[in-house]
Amino acid sequence: MAAIESVLNEARVFEPSAEQMARASIGGMDAYRALVDEAARDYEGFWSRLAKQHLSWHKPFTRGLDESNAPFYTWFADGQLNASYNCLDRHVEAGLGERTAIIFERDDGEVQRVSYRELLARVCRLANALRARGVRKGDRVVIYMPMSVEGVVAMQACARIGATHSVVFGGFSSKSLNERLIDAQAVAVITADEQVRGGKRLPLKSIVDEALGMGGTEAVAQVIVYQRTGGDVTWQAGRDVWLHDVVADQADTAEPEWVDAEHPLFILYTSGSTGKPKGVQHSTAGYLLWAELTMRWTFDLRPESDVFWCTADIGWITGHTYICYGPTAAGGTQVMFEGVPTYPNAGRFWEMIQRHQVTVFYTAPTAIRSLIKAADADEAIHPRRYDLSSLRILGTVGEPINPEAWIWYHEQVGGGRCPVVDTFWQTETGGHMITPLPGATPLVPGSCTLPLPGIMAAVVDETGQDVPNGQGGILVVKRPWPAMLRTVWGNPERYKSGYFPAELGGNLYLAGDGAVRNDKTGYFTIMGRIDDVLNVSGHRMGTMEIESALVAHELVAEAAVVGRPDETTGEAIVAFVVLKRSRPEGAEAKQIADQLRAWVGKEIGPIAKPRDIRFGDNLPKTRSGKIMRRLLRGLAKGEQVTQDTSTLENPAILDQLGEAI
Numbered sequence: 001m002a003a004i005e006s007v008l009n010e011a012r013v014f015e016p017s018a019e020q021m022a023r024a025s026i027g028g029m030d031a032y033r034a035l036v037d038e039a040a041r042d043y044e045g046f047w048s049r050l051a052k053q054h055l056s057w058h059k060p061f062t063r064g065l066d067e068s069n070a071p072f073y074t075w076f077a078d079g080q081l082n083a084s085y086n087c088l089d090r091h092v093e094a095g096l097g098e099r100t101a102i103i104f105e106r107d108d109g110e111v112q113r114v115s116y117r118e119l120l121a122r123v124c125r126l127a128n129a130l131r132a133r134g135v136r137k138g139d140r141v142v143i144y145m146p147m148s149v150e151g152v153v154a155m156q157a158c159a160r161i162g163a164t165h166s167v168v169f170g171g172f173s174s175k176s177l178n179e180r181l182i183d184a185q186a187v188a189v190i191t192a193d194e195q196v197r198g199g200k201r202l203p204l205k206s207i208v209d210e211a212l213g214m215g216g217t218e219a220v221a222q223v224i225v226y227q228r229t230g231g232d233v234t235w236q237a238g239r240d241v242w243l244h245d246v247v248a249d250q251a252d253t254a255e256p257e258w259v260d261a262e263h264p265l266f267i268l269y270t271s272g273s274t275g276k277p278k279g280v281q282h283s284t285a286g287y288l289l290w291a292e293l294t295m296r297w298t299f300d301l302r303p304e305s306d307v308f309w310c311t312a313d314i315g316w317i318t319g320h321t322y323i324c325y326g327p328t329a330a331g332g333t334q335v336m337f338e339g340v341p342t343y344p345n346a347g348r349f350w351e352m353i354q355r356h357q358v359t360v361f362y363t364a365p366t367a368i369r370s371l372i373k374a375a376d377a378d379e380a381i382h383p384r385r386y387d388l389s390s391l392r393i394l395g396t397v398g399e400p401i402n403p404e405a406w407i408w409y410h411e412q413v414g415g416g417r418c419p420v421v422d423t424f425w426q427t428e429t430g431g432h433m434i435t436p437l438p439g440a441t442p443l444v445p446g447s448c449t450l451p452l453p454g455i456m457a458a459v460v461d462e463t464g465q466d467v468p469n470g471q472g473g474i475l476v477v478k479r480p481w482p483a484m485l486r487t488v489w490g491n492p493e494r495y496k497s498g499y500f501p502a503e504l505g506g507n508l509y510l511a512g513d514g515a516v517r518n519d520k521t522g523y524f525t526i527m528g529r530i531d532d533v534l535n536v537s538g539h540r541m542g543t544m545e546i547e548s549a550l551v552a553h554e555l556v557a558e559a560a561v562v563g564r565p566d567e568t569t570g571e572a573i574v575a576f577v578v579l580k581r582s583r584p585e586g587a588e589a590k591q592i593a594d595q596l597r598a599w600v601g602k603e604i605g606p607i608a609k610p611r612d613i614r615f616g617d618n619l620p621k622t623r624s625g626k627i628m629r630r631l632l633r634g635l636a637k638g639e640q641v642t643q644d645t646s647t648l649e650n651p652a653i654l655d656q657l658g659e660a661i
């Protein structure tokens, strides 16, 4: 709460410079307001105009929004197009084939440059191979790949043949991968032998083998393996093939599959407050439109001169929209990085910005905070030791940024001259929703400022009524927008009840975050999730997911998971655990805690491992048997319990649970 208070009282305002206004694609607040007004006057016409201007259609659409089956909205539904054509062919056809699409830097520093012509050829070769091997339009292909050009090629090749990809982050465990393969009913997997991060080699193929060994994945007929390291892999003849073998004799050209605007481009699994991760399903046209447009609006991208760098992984939505699809749809040049920000030292980001003359840099607050710490500890890797003069715009995403980190980023990285765009959005929204525009929006550290034109964001109470500015509430979007998710894969009911809850009237999109708007400026400040979703280093984790992983362990009787504010990672996972046996103490407690952490790492993935595990004879419950999570959150922070605990069945356990191991 202290952090939110400090944001709401933030008095520093950074106005755009005249130069920024002059060059920006939406220069100045008047231009911004004109677009907002256009959307208010003729919502459908506004979006249709943009969809015609920014996308290349094989068959033009004749209607914009269809709300007849709300909340299953459609956009531009009778139009046809292909995402990979829009990201690649159209630039090559416009004579830009020699422009660098991707500057790929490996973990060890080796740099590869891939032109649009080359990228298109590689996508076509894999598209042909997938077709030759029986993958058809509408089939689901799971991609479990390291950060690599091949990862982007795999995604675009699926898009080219109309197959729906589902990228699974390379840090997820075999169990998580297995669940996603089953849910998506995937027919093929594209993976690599190993990935390389921070000088270490980590397996991928063997995890795929494990996931397929768990069963339920009989539909997977083939595993295509990119050879990244040449490390040992086990091979199942008939199922496993090398990527370089299957593309070897394929042509450099492949006719795109023209799909309907609403054709599912991809499914991406993300955590919710209940149950298993859900497959967020995105459309082709609406999604791609927003990926391209936000590159131009939020990042003011000049494809001919900018060098854009988004540090996200392709396994997350940010890597989908701002690596695979947005920069390429806009025809820009981007840096893509295989490794981690701290290898060989914590100056790696700054060194790479200098080396590749990056102009627009987009990263997560958690990375900024850890690099602040590193720079404080070691002057040799402080950003001021590098030439960062190429930078002109900085962005953040994934979690709230505290004003101190914002100011450091602005001053130390951006030299005080680069606007910082704090972009609020979600897997479900497809692209940016609430964000400053460089050259237009006056910036206030810690606020994501105002919704993009066409995004009808609002703050409401529990009944769906608007709350006045200055009063906190629930963040919603009042009108469907083209890039929004279309459904939860295989579970339309969960889409409907989860995102358009009846309590709010059934027609407001529920983001799942709390927000407050400033009295005077109307600026939004995001106050964090209002559901049981944690945000650890910008990664979404459901508390229920971690709890079910813990109780699946043979020693565990019961578990409750909460978040604790953390200076670097935003939130840290704290698990309160009751064992089936007596409560362990001392060295034994530590040993069991380590065992449980490793277990969660296996069940979900290393990012879900609890930072802190505490054992009790029981959990604090009300007399009606509800776990008192608010109380646990206090204990996790090390606070004294001040609230009334008279309803607690057994107040004595609070002392046990307050004790860190």
Ligand code: 6R9
Pocket (backbone or CB within 6 Å): 270, 316, 317, 318, 396, 397, 398, 399, 400, 401, 422, 423, 424, 425, 426, 427, 428, 448, 511, 512, 513, 526, 528, 529, 535, 538, 539, 540
């Ligand atoms: C893109 C992405 C979405 C959740 C979202 C919110 C948090 C993202 C934020 C932010 C404050 C920002 N979030 N950006 N909170 N300020 N600029 O991160 O998608 O992984 O689905 O997470 O992240 O809580 O609801 P996703």
